[in-house]
Amino acid sequence: MDAATHPEPAVPADSGHAQFDLLIRLLKLGSFINGPMKDGVCDPSGVSQIELKVLMALAGEGDLAGHDLVEIMGVPAMNVSRALAALRSRGWIEDTTDPENRRRKPVRLTIAGTDAYQALLPSVATVANAVLGGLTPRQQREFAAISDKLIAAMTDWIRSHHEGVKL
Secondary structure, three states: OOOOOOOOOOOOOOOOHHHHHHHHHHHHHHHHOHHHHHHHHHHHHOOOHHHHHHHHHHHHHOOEEHHHHHHHHOOOHHHHHHHHHHHHHOOOEEEOOOOOOOOOOEEEEOHHHHHHHHHHHHHHHHHHHHHHOOOOHHHHHHHHHHHHHHHHHHHHHHHHHOOOOOO
């Protein structure tokens, strides 16, 4: 098969080719990280990837409402709702109140949820070492800084495209 029958996909003229290539790599990275997390953490522990992300968000951020989790995780509300129901049925999360906003319905980890999260950490560390262990400490710091910038840019983009839309 030659280029005449299967031409190279065109890169939009107004985008920098390097940025386009980086975006493709970022998409691949986002897709591929699910494999090690599923195989190394989720499947052995019997939690879904969304449930794991909710546990990690609650452990890191504290009490969060469903809409907060949707925004932080960038996943559909239905997926977050299902994960919350599954975690609630295991006794790993509980509803709490927000004294400043009675309509807000945050959840938090229970003691059992904190224990379950702590039990997952060695598997998460094993995956982190397998995936990131080939980077030098300096490369890890640089990757962290770049990741933070990308997360901020994506969060800004999402917010600007959802203004007026309730999450």
